[in-house]
Amino acid sequence: MLFKNDPTFSLKSLKIMQVVPALEVGGVERGTVEFAIYLKNMGHQPVVVSAGGEMVKELTSNGVQHITLNVNRKSLSSLLSVKKLRALMLKLEIDLVHARSRIPAWLCFFALKKMTVNKPHFVTTLHGLHSVSKYSAIMAKGDRVIAVSAAAKAYLLKYFDSELKHQPVVINRGIDPQFQHGYQAQNDFLQALFKRHPQLSTSKKVLLPGRLTRVKGIENMIPWLQQGAADHYLLLTAAPDESKYSQRVTDLLAKHQVSDKVIWLGVQRQMPDLYAAVDVVVSTNNKPESFGRTVLEALTIGTPVVGFAIGGVKDILQDIFPQGAIQAGDSQAMAQRIEAFLQQSPVVPAHQSYANQSMFDQTLAVYNELINVPN
Incomplete structure (x- = not known):
């Protein structure tokens, strides 16, 4: 039961519109869907x-309304x-x-600009450390950010302080309850994996998860690929022909004879x-990312992570697993730390931080505080 001193308490049913480019695979998309279901x-x-x-x-199977519009x-x-x-x-x-993204934020900003009556409040969430430009400044223009x-x-305060109406509110990304410490891979998953890639059944496996883009810094894994044992494999959650960049990665691997x-x-x-x-899971980004969702997911499961200590990845590693932090760009240190973990896997402690429920409750508290402020 909620009481009026609870920040998630609302005197009325709030009508909340979240706007994102699309609802395909991704952390922002996943968080948007889960939060909408929570609100419902x-x-x-x-x-x-x-x-x-x-x-x-x-969304629709959980009774949440979705409206398709060109906002991407x-x-x-x-x-x-x-x-x-x-x-x-x-x-x-x-x-x-x-x-939750720049294009939707600009479209919402222009839509709200001409509204004089029944004007909704405007909230933005900065999910990425974008290039600094007037285009990116929109993420600092919310009534609350x-x-x-x-x-x-820190990024917002450094580059867009003049755009901010209030201090940004830090609400760490949450982790879905499906990620549990000590979770064991299901047999049907392993059987399907080993059927497709038999060599993985008796090998050491290092994972670089997420969309494969230039920012991922896969070239930083070349030294480890060259030095590692023959039965040590790098796994990518991508396909070699899915994009022009993945094709360039294919060429890079061939050039260094590590395909x-x-x-x-x-x-x-x-x-x-x-x-x-x-x-082992790795994070080899060439530039800071705002949070580091894949790093948090892996650590929550209990799988050790080796990552360049920049941006949100640095914050998470320092908080949960500092022995996995490597100086940004040091690919040789990355290779050595991966090998050390493969030889003797370290224990990743369980943690209670970064719960989805906490993220949802804090976000709703921002809404309730803002709803009580006159336009």
């Missing part, structure tokens, strides 16, 4: 606007969605709009099983 279960009326995607099914392209055509967004806000009597880590808050040491798994849905099945 708390008695509020959530709406999610996006260009669509695989996760829409999960950096083009003039997206501006046509401004009037549609404004009309939706008025029709649905939205109390608060929450944008949420930063997903201390690193994200046979890399296993392309493709997009994976059963991430707890994959984290539990591997020996």
